[in-house]
Amino acid sequence: MSFVFPLQAARSAVCLAPLAGITDRPFRDLVGRFGADLVVSEMVASQEMVQAKPGVRERAELGADQARTSVQLAGRDTGWIAEAARMIEGQGARVIDINMGCPAKKVVGGLSGSALMREPDHALRLVEAVVGAVSVPVTLKMRLGWDDHSRNAPDLARRAEDAGIALVTVHGRTRCQFYKGRADWAAIAAVKRAVTIPVIANGDITGPATAREALRLSGADGVMIGRGAQGRPWLLAQVLADLAGTAPPVVPQGAALTAMVRRHHGEMLEFYGADLGLRVARKHLGWYMDGAATAPELRGRILRATDAGEIARMLPEALETPPRQIEEAAA
Incomplete structure (x- = not known):
């Protein structure tokens, strides 16, 4: 099945990358409310998904049946990943993505994620297993290669297209680079030339x-944004507007920012439960306060707080009061 982005003919696509522990359902929903062509779930281990190990089904409340949502699967066993794909499709998934880009040691140590780029023949067997198991579009996320001596993304992408992959996303680094240095957008152009x-x-x-620079150098059909959206869920909508030549979204400030953060915080508590939700929410609150230049002392109090009501009461001061005024008031 071919994969068509909304408005693809008019402009390049803008997608939210899968980020472990970050792009959960509450955050994806928030980004989606501002605007995005596609949001991708956190990576889900195929075998654990099928066996329903603790925590996985909670994490995999993936919004699979939501429009513009892709569910990302990882694994190296063709049987498990095919069965997981069938399960996700049965839950209403519109798109299924295969992870061959994660550089994390625990993933690579299990010979999944970007480790599969060292085994292109086996990688293709996984692609064939998933494509053969479902009727929805299947996409693939990869890196440039394992290291600078094996930049095999163009060849793997070409073979993946032949096997039925509908779209490929390329992170402009090798696995051995992790997130060091700068992404090589120009190197992605070789992948673009290799496929249709x-x-x-x-x-x-x-x-x-x-x-815009990534699109210019790569010739790609769209961009995927990950870490840049941390604390800025409106970022994808800003990029969308710029590429479409339309008015940018209103970035929430002051009371509007407080209201947005309170809603996001409440949705995380509802999704995870109070105890886990408070812990998961801290990183998001930290990123919001980074953007608001919250005074360090107040930031610390909020991140240490264990009562949701207390956090909600402190947020206006943290997000709406300039740091200098806070410091003067405390003097």
Whole structure:
């Protein structure tokens, strides 16, 4: 099945990358409310998904049946990943993504994620297993290669297209680079030349200017934004507007920012439960306070707080009061 982005003919696509522990359902929903062509779930281990190990089904409340949502699977066993794909499709998934880009040691140590780029024949067997198991579009996320001596992304992408992959996303680094240095957007151009399916450029895209440069150097059909959206769920909508030549979204400030953060915080508590939700929410609150230049003492109190009501009461001061005024008031 071919994969068509909304408005693809009019402009390049803008997608939210899968980030472990970050792009959960509450955050994806928030980004989606501002605007995005596609949001991708956190990576789900195929075998654990099928066996329903603790925590996985909670994490895999993936919004699979939501429009513009892709569910990302990882694994190296063709049987498990095919069965997980069938399960996800049965839950209403519109798109299924295969992870061959994660550089994390615990993933690579299990010979999954970007480790599969060292085994292109086995990687293709996984692709064939998933494509053969479902009727929805299947996409693939990869890196440039394992290291600078084996940049095999163009060849793997070409073979993946032949096996039925509908779209490929390429992070412009090798696995051995992890997130060091700068993403090589120009190197993604070789992947674009190797295939006829859409190619998405990923890595170091932090706003409209970097999105345009990534598209220029790669020739890609769209961009995928990950870490740049931390604390800025409106970022994808800003990039969308810039590429479409339309008015940018209103970035919430003051009371509007407080209201947005309170809603996001409440949705995390509802999704995870109070205890786990408070812990998971801290990193998001930290990123919001980074953007608001919250005074260190107040930031610390909020991140140490264990009562949701107390956190909600402190947020206006943290997000709406300039740091200098806070410091003067405390003097």
